Amino acid sequence: MRCELAVVGAGVAGACAAHAAATRGVKVLLLEKEALPRYKLCGGAVTRKTLELLAGEGIRLPRRLFHEVRRVRVKIPGAERELRVPENSILTTYRDILDHALVREAERAGAEVLEKARVKEVRRGQGCWRVSTTRGEVEARFLLGCDGVSSVVRRSLFGWRFPPDELGVAAEYEVEGLSLDAMEIHFGHASFSYAWAFPKREGATIGVAELASRLEEGIFDRLERFAATLPYLRSTPKPRSHPIPMGGIRRRVALGEAALAGDAAGFVEPLSGEGTYYAALSGIMAGKLVGRVLEGREENLLAYQRFCDSQLLPQLRAMLYLGRLFYFKPDFSYHLFENTDVLIGVIAALAGGEPPPRLLLRQAILTSLRHLPGYLARKLSR
Ligand SMILES: Cc1cc2nc3c(=O)[nH]c(=O)nc-3n(C[C@H](O)[C@H](O)[C@H](O)COP(=O)(O)OP(=O)(O)OC[C@H]3O[C@@H](n4cnc5c(N)ncnc54)[C@H](O)[C@@H]3O)c2cc1C
Missing domain, CATH: 1.20.5 (Single alpha-helices involved in coiled-coils or other helix-helix interfaces)
Known part of the structure; x- marks a missing residue:
């Protein structure tokens, strides 16, 4: 299989990158290891700025995909504060639903999607990348690694990894049928993070995160202890865990013809853990840039590194x-x-x-x- 751009990973970063590039006429192949829609462990909180960013790219997601949050309750040991949230400021969703809607938008824009295609290895060929997948070999002039925190593209081409003090571990229960009147943020359950209870359309997500380097016990033990403090939680389903990178540290995310976006690049806001917005933003910027290089308006993808260093890094x-x-x-x-x-x-x-x-x-x-x-x-x- 041949294409101009191979995007590895069909999460928010990959779908947005594929959409941005395909909209600009690039021949895109989006490779995803799972069958779609695929489950992704996530609080699913999506902020207004994310939806505005997507709308700017012509992506308007239906409201039925979201639950609107109108109150945030912040709990600290011995005290509690509540904040009314302006309309449409914080929404929650399920990531399988959100990410799949974005993949569909990328397809509508002309991207080809290959699911159940796990990328095993990436090598440099003559003037192209050779991407070896479980569904065959792909040749692409450009390559975007949007394959999450354990990115195979990053490991193959960029040669760096997240040290334990730049990596979090998070665990969650997805509780069906639990109705919460506010988004809850509980401090005091982690040394560099918090615990949460987010209301969703069909239940709630209860979770906790901690820096890997400060985790002395298992993350599930920490989650269980937090859950025991919630009076409304009668029983808990099976927990799941997933790593979460820490943003705000300068890392190499672009080569001449390859780049990393989203969690693969470490773009998660370290105080709140918001990653969806940065995945969308970095994916869109990388996808757009591939279009500009092919149009001859930019020399290579190194401009993406400059964008990340000057626009994303200072915020993070x-x-x-x-x-x-x-x-x-x-x-x-x-x-x-x-x-x-x-x-x-x-x-x-x-x-x-x-x-x-x-x-x-x-x-x-x-x-x-x-x-x-x-x-x-x-x-x-x-
Ligand atoms: C418990 C938890 C709660 C969170 N809560 C929130 C929240 O409420 N709000 C928020 O904004 N952020 C939250 N985040 C962060 C957010 O989930 C991530 O920042 C976001 O998912 C990053 O998107 P992504 O597209 O970069 O990566 P991902 O969503 O991880 O997508 C990567 C994709 O690549 C695929 N892939 C991986 N390897 C390969 C391979 N070798 N070949 C092919 N495909 C591959 C994966 O299957 C996946 O589909 C949370 C994170 C965790 C862990």
Whole structure:
């Protein structure tokens, strides 16, 4: 099989990349190891900025795919705050449904989809990539690795991996029929993350994540302990787990004629774990760029590395620093939380995409400095 662009992985990054390239006339082959629609462990929270990004590409997803969240409840040890979310700011969905809808859009734009085609190896041929799959050999001038956190494209061509302190492990229960009136975020269950209960159309997703390097017990034990604190949870189904990379660290994501997008590149916002938006954005940018190179308007895919370094990295890095500030001394962060609206700002930023991460980081630092003397005085007087 021959094509101009082989996209490996039909998740959000791969489907968006295939759609963006096919829309621009590129002959695309989208390779997916699973039968579609395929299950993906995920909280399934999708923010307004993601839907706006997709709409900008002409992808308008039907509302019936989503459940709308109108309230976020944030729990910290000993306190609770609730935030009303503006309309259409946070939605939840099931990733098999969302990703399949995006794959269909890519097909409609002209991409060919080959499911149950696991990529085993990628080699450099003469002026092309040779992609060896369980359904035969593919030759492609360009290659996009959108194959998730354990990417075979990254391992074959880019030669780096996520060290344990840049990789999270997450576990979830998908509880059918459980109705929640708010999206719940519980701090205090992980040292660099949180636990959650997200309402969905047909139930709820209960989960927890932690940095791999800080996980002393099994992630399922951590999940079970969290679940035991939820009064509305009577029984739990079988849990599942999946790694989640940490964004905000500069990594090589482009070669002349190959690039990585989404989780394969590590583009997950480290404080909230939002990865869907960054998968869509990086996939779209990589797919578009292949079109521009073929039109002779760009020399190669190295412009993608520049885009990621200048546009994606600063946002992700600001949230990484905010995460480090927040999780460094949780009791101080919780004190801040009780006394100021900084963390409500974090939730609002996640909900609506505003304020931008760098502004949020600045606000958080300034507020921390303002509240530090009061916090220390309280601590010393105890
Ligand atoms: C428990 C959990 C909860 C999360 N909750 C949220 C959330 O609520 N909101 C949010 O925005 N983000 C969330 N994330 C992050 C989000 O799921 C990811 O960032 C997102 O799925 C990345 O999309 P992707 O397309 O890059 O990768 P993936 O969705 O992982 O897709 C990769 C695709 O590549 C395929 N593939 C892999 N290897 C091969 C191969 N060798 N050959 C062919 N195909 C291959 C896979 O089958 C898969 O279909 C969560 C993550 C976890 C683990």
